[in-house]
Amino acid sequence: MRTIAVFNQKGGCGKTTTTIHLAACLAEAGKRTLIVDLDAQAHATMGCNVKMTDVECSTFDCLVDREDGCAPLSLADIAWEVLPQLFLAPGSIMLSAVEQRLSGAARREERLREALTRAAAVYEWAVIDCGPAMSLLSVNAVRAADTVLIPAETGYFCLQSVERARDTVNLVAQRTGHRPRVVVVPTMYDPRTKSDRAAYRQMRTQFAAELSETTVRFNAKLKEAAAAGSPITEFFPGCRGHKDYQALAQELMADTFAIQLEAAQASAQVTAVAESAAISQLTEELLGPQTAVDGVQFVARAPGAKRVQLAGNFNGWNPEAGSMWHDEGDGHTWRLKLPLGQGRYEYRLVIDGRWVADPANPNSVQNEFGEFNSLLEVVKPEMAAVGAQ
Numbered sequence: 023m024r025t026i027a028v029f030n031q032k033g034g035c036g037k038t039t040t041t042i043h044l045a046a047c048l049a050e051a052g053k054r055t056l057i058v059d060l061d062a063q064a065h066a067t068m069g070c071n072v073k074m075t076d077v078e079c080s081t082f083d084c085l086v087d088r089e090d091g092c093a094p095l096s097l098a099d100i101a102w103e104v105l106p107q108l109f110l111a112p113g114s115i116m117l118s119a120v121e122q123r124l125s126g127a128a129r130r131e132e133r134l135r136e137a138l139t140r141a142a143a144v145y146e147w148a149v150i151d152c153g154p155a156m157s158l159l160s161v162n163a164v165r166a167a168d169t170v171l172i173p174a175e176t177g178y179f180c181l182q183s184v185e186r187a188r189d190t191v192n193l194v195a196q197r198t199g200h201r202p203r204v205v206v207v208p209t210m211y212d213p214r215t216k217s218d219r220a221a222y223r224q225m226r227t228q229f230a231a232e233l234s235e236t237t238v239r240f241n242a243k244l245k246e247a248a249a250a251g252s253p254i255t256e257f258f259p260g261c262r263g264h265k266d267y268q269a270l271a272q273e274l275m276a277d278t279f280a281i282q283l284e285a286a287q288a289s290a291q292v293t294a295v296a297e298s299a300a301i302s303q304l305t306e307e308l309l310g311p312q313t314a315v316d317g318v319q320f321v322a323r324a325p326g327a328k329r330v331q332l333a334g335n336f337n338g339w340n341p342e343a344g345s346m347w348h349d350e351g352d353g354h355t356w357r358l359k360l361p362l363g364q365g366r367y368e369y370r371l372v373i374d375g376r377w378v379a380d381p382a383n384p385n386s387v388q389n390e391f392g393e394f395n396s397l398l399e400v401v402k403p404e405m406a407a408v409g410a411q
Contacts, residue, residue, distance in 0.1 A: 023142040024278060026149045027167035027202070031190065032183035033154040036173040036209035038065040039244055040270075041151035043263065044171075046253030047271035048147050049108035056101060056145040059113030060134070060163055061153035067112040070104045071251025080114035085133040085162070086123045094133070097141040105256060109145070121158045131198060134162035156190055164194040168281050169203045169274065173238075175210040176221040181228060188232075203281070206232045207270065212240040236270040238263070310382030311398050317361040318400060322346065322380065323354055324373050330356040333377070334369025334395075341372040368395040 028041045041057060048055045059066040060081055064074060079100040087094060101109040124130040138148055150163045164170055172187045174180040184206055195201035206229045212218045225233060241263035247254045254264045312319045324330050332344030346356040368387060370377050379386055380396040387397045 023145055024147045025138055025167045026169050026171050027152060027163040028150060028171045028173060029152040029160060029163060030172050030183055030187045031154055031156055035175045035183060038069055038151050039248055040173045040209065041066050041149050042069045043254045043267040044270055045149040046108055046255040047267045049105060050255045051271060053146045054107050055147040055149065057110045058148055058150040059111060060150055060159050061113050062115055062117040064113035066151040067110065069248045069251060070110045072102055072110060072112055077112045077114055080112050080116060082114055082116035082120060084137045085120055097137050098144045105253060117159060131161045131165050135166035138166050161194050164191055164202065165198050165200055167202045169205055172204065172206045173209045174206055176208050176218040180221055181224060184229060204232045205234050207234045207238060209238040210240045211237050234273060236266060236273050238266045310380060313400055317359055319359045322356045322371055324356055325354045327373050329374055331372040332358050332369060333372055334367055336360065336362055336367050362400055364400050367398045370395055
């Protein structure tokens with residue numbers, strides 16, 4: 023399920039308008055879409071013509087445990103059908119008590135993400151309407167989203183509001199380890215005014231990497247639709263505002279493949295790290311002398327060593343005749359293969375001039391100096407078979 027959080031700490035920038043009309047255009051495109059009203063003022067709920075007096079359960083009940091000790095409700099259980107393919111999880115004034123109810127609770131910033139995960143089989147898209155404040159609800163929304171949409175009206179204060187919203191996303195990313203995409207959407211743009219044109223040019227310069235291709239132009243029909251409690255797809259289809267939000271929906275739907283690719287790459291990276299750890303563990307388990315048909319492979323671990331040598335009765339105890347080597351990029355594991363036949367061999371490792379027994383070989387014998395040499399007995403396969411008989 024794609025999850026879009028519509029977030030900006032500044033009020034009056036078109037968050038709720040964008041939430042409702044974007045979700046309606048996604049539904050119009052055949053995507054089963056859920057509006058999640060996460061604002062205690064419940065403007066998205068009222069904008070979908072749902073009366074607060076008729077709301078018995080809200081998103082509050084999906085985030086906190088119930089008083090009877092039961093788990094939170096499912097978003098699908100509280101959803102209202104607004105239009106074909108468009109559903110609403112209503113908000114309520116009770117959302118203002120979420121921070122208090124979840125005070126000290128474990129994983130409290132994960133509550134919305136977990137609720138959306140439980141509803142992922144029911145909806146293809148979720149669009150979250152956030153309140154105009156930095157709160158636990160906003161942290162939940164950013165944590166749950168794969169994309170944070172920052173609506174910014176093309177006015178004097180728009181640049182500052184976008185900077186604050188982007189800083190908030192970065193702060194949540196540092197805290198939770200989850201970094202969603204950020205898309206800045208210019209809203210209520212009126213090219214007839216000099217100030218709007220100047221602000222729009224500055225946005226293009228300052229937020230070039232995050233700015234959407236779509237610009238939502240000023241259109242009175244969008245405000246009229248909100249006042250009537252009707253998405254623009256139903257209130258006045260074909261108007262300029264409808265076309266702009268259709269274009270934004272198409273742009274976000276086109277990003278789906280890139281989002282999925284990034285998620286797959288992140289998963290592959292985690293898998294690669296796990297495989298590397300497994301290989302490292304396997305390598306450690308295979309340290310010491312390994313007998314093969316064509317000789318013996320000696321493997322030793324010496325982190326930080328500049329030189330590792332092998333000295334034994336097979337090379338006259340001459341370290342220079344047993345210089346080991348390591349793979350490029352791995353200065354910890356050293357190897358040397360010798361064509362040793364059947365016999366009993368004593369040896370020691372020489373690590374940067376220091377003689378030590380092989381810690382990976384449990385077999386040893388005391389030498390004439392009172393120290394211990396590592397012991398290796400090589401038995402040819404056919405001789406081992408004879409002994410077994």
